[in-house]
Amino acid sequence: MAIRVGIPRALLYYRFYPLWKTFFTELGAEVIVSEPTTQEIFRKGLKKFIGDTCLPMKLVFGHVITLADKVDYLFIPRLVSIEKDTYLCPHFAGLPDVLRAIMPDLPPILDTYFNVRKKGVTMRSIYEAGKRFDKNPRRIYLAYQKAQEVYKKFLERIRDGITPQEAIQAFDGEEVPPVKERKERLNIALVGNPYTVYDPFSSLNIIQKLRKLEARIYTSEMIPDETIEEGIRALSKRIYWTFGKETVGAAFHYLDSKEIDGLIYIISFECGPDSLLKEIVDDKARKNKKVAYMSLVIDEHTGETGIDTRLDAFVEMIKRRRRSKKMEGEKNGK
Amino acid sequence: MDTYLGIDVGSISTNLAVINEERKVLVWEYLLTGGKPIEAVQKGLKEIENKLPSGTEIKGVSSTGSARHLTGILVGADTVKSEIIAHAVAASHLIPEVKTIFEIGGQDSKIIIVRDGVVVDFAMNTICAAGTGSFLDHQAQRLGVPIEEFGDLALQAKAPTRIAGRCTVFAESDMIHKQQTGHVTENIVAGLCQALVRNYLNNVGKGKEILPPTVFQGGVAANKGMKTAFEEELGYEVIVPEYYHVMGAIGAAMLAQETIVETKKTKFKGFEVSEVDYKTRSFECTGCPNLCEVIEVLMNGEVISRWGDRCGKWEVLEK
Incomplete structure (x- = not known):
């Protein structure tokens, strides 16, 4: 049976889902995404969260909880920077640790470190993300290349005038009415x-x-x-x-x-x-x-x-x- | 005589107004919603019907306010628009040069910026209810001052007490503290008005280009202490129109008139709707984990409208 990787439908799912999914699927894994946010998911997250923070961070907790018993790994990359010369909010960098500290029983978290502020995406972080599914660096790199191609097409679709939400639906094979109509x-x-x-x-x-x-x-x-x-x-x-x-x-x-x-x-x-x-x-x-x-x-x-x-x-x-x-x-x- | 009816159903009050072709207000009605919008609308309609001279024909009707959709279904509204637009339309008709509208109602407060008769910007209170009618009501009660006398009392103040208006919780504890240290009621009341005006201008009016003529309307405009506090803060006269408390309904009536120019024929169900048995009920849809609360409106036991579902599957009624 394929290894199951869980991606919470939260945070950067809304930007990188097609890239992540293609990468893991190419390496033979099965990708499982949590259900769209509901009141119930939100409440589950709220119960676990310690301290006060923004709504998106509270939501990711709920999504992670609903995925926990359905997957072998959770993909929660440690995102410091995803683009040259800019940073993400520090909550992103600390998220894997915070999740582990609050919920020790979670499945193992793939917390690939991404800090591309200076050099761009490194081969090392790509390998880190993929090594549990395939030990061969070349195949991991090819999976990444494929993922990038798919991602590029996804971005192009959005530039044509559909929303990212719809582009994700289209990527998942759903029908999206053309803009012209x-x-x-x-x-x-x-x-x-x-x-x-x-x-x-x-x-x-x-x-x-x-x-x-x-x-x-x-x-x-x-x-x-x-x-x-x-x-x-x-x-x-x-x-x-x-x-x-x-x-x-x-x-x-x-x-x-x-x-x-x-x-x-x-x-x-x-x-x-x-x-x-x-x-x-x-x-x-x-x-x-x-x-x-x-x-x-x-x-x-x-x-x-x-x-x-x-x-x-x-x-x-x-x-x-x-x-x-x-x-x-x-x-x-x- | 041809007339137009506007109905504004807010959280605290339900207002109705009838205007003629020349946009003159013929009759109006102001009553408390009391958490029962359907009954309030029906009662208001009955009162209006009694006040109107016989032979008056309602050529168009429109609803606004937070219960505008529900009301629209009940009466058969020709158009249903947000109260921001209704308030702006009414104010710019009565005071054509108006540039700024302050509207403070029961549960929310708004600022509307108008230039050349067109709304160019607006804001509503975000997370804070300080400065709305309910808060003033509550404080008046606590001070033992009838709300009708609140404004006049504020005007008698010689040295308004400084009260923190940033938040209703702080304002209240600050007021109690000032009372305990011996400040007199009229000074506290005036201080409260000043605090609420500061809060309004800093929160709702933040970053907005506030220029005269400024119109102050909504239930709270009845409070002379608030009007004076606004004038002191802004340094110019603030206009409280004659029908300040039913401006939303007047605006709605004007919107009805506008709509009828295009659609010609009204959908108004007539004053008889005040006799019809309307009920609402709600249920939780279990079709998906969203668990939407769906509202149904029933007329004589038959479902005539539904809303509240995110996916829209209940909105369409099967005939």
Whole structure:
């Protein structure tokens, strides 16, 4: 029987799942992903978590608990840096240790160390991740190459205009309606940490809600890295948080572009970097009179009235702005 | 006479207003929701029907507020819109040059920024309920001051007491402490108004371009102490409109009028709905681990609408 590797549907699952899954599958392992977040999963995690932290970290605990008796290994990489010159939040680097300390009975954790800040992904960390499934470094490397190819295609699909959530569904063989066939009248950019924005539980289904309001969604993954860098060039200092950089870069790009009618920035309550970066985005958005802007702070609430009221008002505001601009245009035209 | 009806069902109060084609308010009704939105709407409709002159025709109806969807189903609303838009529409009709709207209601407070008659930005209180009507109500009760007299009492203060307004918990313990050390009630009441205004401007109004003319509406606008505290903090006069407590309903009525221009025919079920037996019930769907709480609305025992499910499978009613 194949060795079973568990991947919690949390945190960087929302960015790297196709890469990770392909890698382990190529090496003959069976990949098991936890179910989509539910209230029950959240509560399970909350019970175990010691101290207070952000919602995404609480959620990963619940996912790990539900996977524990279904797998031989848990894949919880020790992520320090996943990109040159930037870092992830320290919670990521400590996660494998914290999990082990709180839940000693978990299956062994594959806590491959990733720190690519200086040299990029090293052969060593790839080998570390794969050695339990195949001792042959060459085969491990080939599996990694294959995984990278698949991952590249996954990223390309998102650039075509589907959301990362949908790209993951497509990767898993589900059908995703083509962008062209959708009836969407507004263009709204949605930025924030991927594990908050794309987990429907955390974001209170914001993508589906916006689509119902006839909005087309734009995300940070849909724009190339260079554009993101371009977006934040004007800042006096580099942003050294990976997702912070991406979020602010994308927000700046969308605010300056003429593509969108509105920008929504989702932040987690208790996220340190978010609380700082929100000020930078707020400031830029305030100076832009053309694009509607709103930030939403999410935490553990399940009542959806609050978010519904804000989204309704946001979309209506955009529609009314457009109408008044059109009327003004007609007046001036005469 | 052709008229339009707006219904704003909030957590604390349910407001109804009827306007004519010229957007003049004919009648209005303000009643407490009391946790029973259906009954409040039905009672309000009955009152409105009694107040309206005979021969009045309702050409359109719209609902807003946190129970807007439920209300929309009950009465057959032509449009259902968020209260932010309703408040803005009403305020910019009554005061066309309005640039800033403060709206403080029972459970939430909002700021709406309007430029040239169009909403350009808004915010609602996030995680904090300080500065909403319920908190003032609670404190008035604790101080033994009837809420109606709260504002006038605040105006009598000679030296408002400094009270921490950052959080309702701190505000309350701070107030008790000040009482114990001998501060007089009117100074404490005025201090509380100032604290709530600071909290509002720092939290809800944070980073917003607050410019005059500023309109202050919602139930809390009845409190003169709050109005004065806003004026002191901002340095200019704040306008409390005549119908400050039913602005959401007036705005909704205007939205109904707008909608009818396009759709022509109203979906209004008539004042008879106040007699119909409406019930709601909820159940937990066990179709998946999400365990959504699905709400059903029943008319004379028959399900007419459902919501609350994330996947949408209950929303579609089988005929």
